Amino acid sequence: MNSEFHHIPVLQDEVINFLSPKPGERLLDCTLGLGGHAKALIDTAGGDLELVGIDADPDNLSVARENLLTVNCQLFHANFRQLADLHLGTFDIILADLGVSSPHFDDPDRGFSLRSDGPLDMRLDRTSGVTAAQLIAESSEASLANILYEYGEIRQSRKLAAAIKVALPTTTKELRTLCETLFGYRAPGILPQVFQALRIAVNDELGALQSLLQCAPNMLKPGGRLGIISFHSLEDRLVKKCFKEYSTPKINETTGAPIAPAPFVLVTKKAIQPTAEEVENNPRSRSAKFRVILFV
Ligand SMILES: C[S@@+](CC[C@H](N)C(=O)[O-])C[C@H]1O[C@@H](n2cnc3c(N)ncnc32)[C@H](O)[C@@H]1O
Numbered sequence: 001m002n003s004e005f006h007h008i009p010v011l012q013d014e015v016i017n018f019l020s021p022k023p024g025e026r027l028l029d030c031t032l033g034l035g036g037h038a039k040a041l042i043d044t045a046g047g048d049l050e051l052v053g054i055d056a057d058p059d060n061l062s063v064a065r066e067n068l069l070t071v072n073c074q075l076f077h078a079n080f081r082q083l084a085d086l087h088l089g090t091f092d093i094i095l096a097d098l099g100v101s102s103p104h105f106d107d108p109d110r111g112f113s114l115r116s117d118g119p120l121d122m123r124l125d126r127t128s129g130v131t132a133a134q135l136i137a138e139s140s141e142a143s144l145a146n147i148l149y150e151y152g153e154i155r156q157s158r159k160l161a162a163a164i165k166v167a168l169p170t171t172t173k174e175l176r177t178l179c180e181t182l183f184g185y186r187a188p189g190i191l192p193q194v195f196q197a198l199r200i201a202v203n204d205e206l207g208a209l210q211s212l213l214q215c216a217p218n219m220l221k222p223g224g225r226l227g228i229i230s231f232h233s234l235e236d237r238l239v240k241k242c243f244k245e246y247s248t249p250k251i252n253e254t255t256g257a258p259i260a261p262a263p264f265v266l267v268t269k270k271a272i273q274p275t276a277e278e279v280e281n282n283p284r285s286r287s288a289k290f291r292v293i294l295f296v
Contacts, residue, residue, distance in 0.1 A: 007102040009036035010285040011229060014272050015095065016044050018292045019225050023048035025092035028219065030054055030080040030212060033101045035064035041093065042071055052088050054078045056125040056203075060101060079125065081208040083215045090221045096212060097229040100124070100199070102284070108172070112199065114191050117173035122195075122202045132198045133170040141165045151206075151234065152197030154190060156183075196232065209235055213242040217264065220295035225267065227292040236271065236289045243293050267292040 009015070021027065021041045029038045032053035042049045051073035055061045058077045065075055078086060080096065104110050108118035111132060120133040136144065145161035148154045163182050169175040172195075179194055180187040200206060209230075216226055230236040247266040250259045271289035279286045 006106075007034045007036060008282045008284070009033075009040065010097065010282065010288045011272060011274055011278070011290050012037065012040055014290055015097075015227060015229075016040060018267060018272070018290070019093045019095065019227050021045040021049055021093060026050045026052070026089070026221075027093045027095070028052045028054075028088060028091040028216075030083070030094065030096040030216070031098060032064045032075065033060050033097065034103070035067040037095060037097055038064075038073075039068060039071070041095075047071075052076070052091070054080060054083075054086070056080075057101075057104075058125070058127060060103065063103070077125075079208060080216075081204075081211040083212065083219070088219065090219055090224070092221055092224050094216050094219060094224070094226045095229075096216070096227075098205070098209065098235055099231045111172055112195070114172060114176055114195050117171055120170055120172055120175060120198075122199045124203050129202065132202050133168075135198065135202055136164055137168055147201045148194065148197045150197075151200040152193035154193050154197065160194070200234070206234060206238065209238055213238060217246055217293065217295065222295055224295045225292055226295075227290060229288050229290045231287050231289075236291075239289075239291050240271070243291055247293055261296075263295065264293040265296055267294050 015037055019041065021044050023045050025045065027041055027049050029051065032038060032055040038051055038053055042051060051071055053064060053073055054076045056079045061075055061077050076086065100112055104112045108116035111118050111121035120131060122132040123129050141161050144164060145157045148157035148160055154160060160182060163178055167178050169178055176191060179191050183190050220226055228239045230239055243266055246264040247262045249262045251257065252259055268291050271291050274285040274288055
C-alpha cells in the first residue's frame, strides 16, 4: 500500500479481477474515499481510464484529489443518492465500496469510534444533516427504539432507547458509559451494534443504497460492470435481492412463459468475501461482501 492511502482498500484483487478494467474505459467510483480502489483500477488499465469520483465527505475527497493528481478525473462532492441529478453519462465500470473509511474511525472528532472520546456526530458529510446527538435529542423514544432494533438488531432496544432519552448523550464516551452501565459484561458485544444503528440512521445509509441500486444499473454501457462492496447484512440483503431481480428473465405471471431476457448477468453467483489472510492483515475487511452484475 502506498503511504498516502491511509485506508487499505478491501478485496482489492477481487475488485480488479471482477471489474477487469481495460484501457480507454470510463470508471465511476461512487465512494471514492481516499482513491485507493480507483487508483488500483486505473493502474491496471495502464493509466488509461477516465475516472469520475464522488464522495459525500469533502475531507476524504480533498485527500483523494491529492492522491490522484496525475489521473484524468472529475471529482464531485456529492451523495450517491443524487447520482441521477449529476448527469454523468454512462460507464464501463461502476464501483461502490459502502460505509466509512479508516480516517473516519481514526479521527475522534467524527464520532464514529467507540474507543475514543469525541462529539456524537457520525455524519459522513459534516456540511449538512443532523448529528447523532441531535438525532437522539429530536427522536421520540419509540422511533429511537425502532432505529436500534431495525439497524442494530438490538433485542433490548426499548430499554436502551429509554435510557438514552433520559441521559441524552452528546459524546461517544457518554454513550459508551451508558451502555456499559445498562448491559454490564454484555456491553462490548452490543456497543458496535449501537454505533452502527445510529450511523445508519444519521446518514440514511439504506435509503441512499436503494437510490443507488435503482440508478446505477441504468448508467452502465453494454458490457458494463457494477460492483458493490457492503459491510453488514442489511446492506448485503438489499444488494443481493436487487441484483437477483435484475438478472432474472421476465416471465408471464399466469403461464410462466418467458417474456423478456434479463438485462443483466449475475457475475458473482455468491458474494465474494475476503480470504483469511486479508482479514488478518486488515480486520476491517472481515464483514465485506462483494457482488457484481454485468449489463448485456
Ligand atoms: C469504504 S470507504 C471507500 C474507500 C475507497 N474505496 C478507497 O479505496 O479509498 C467509503 C467512502 O464512501 C463514502 N460514502 C459513504 N456513503 C456515501 C454516499 N451515500 N454517497 C457518497 N459517498 C459515500 C464515505 O465518505 C467514504 O469515503
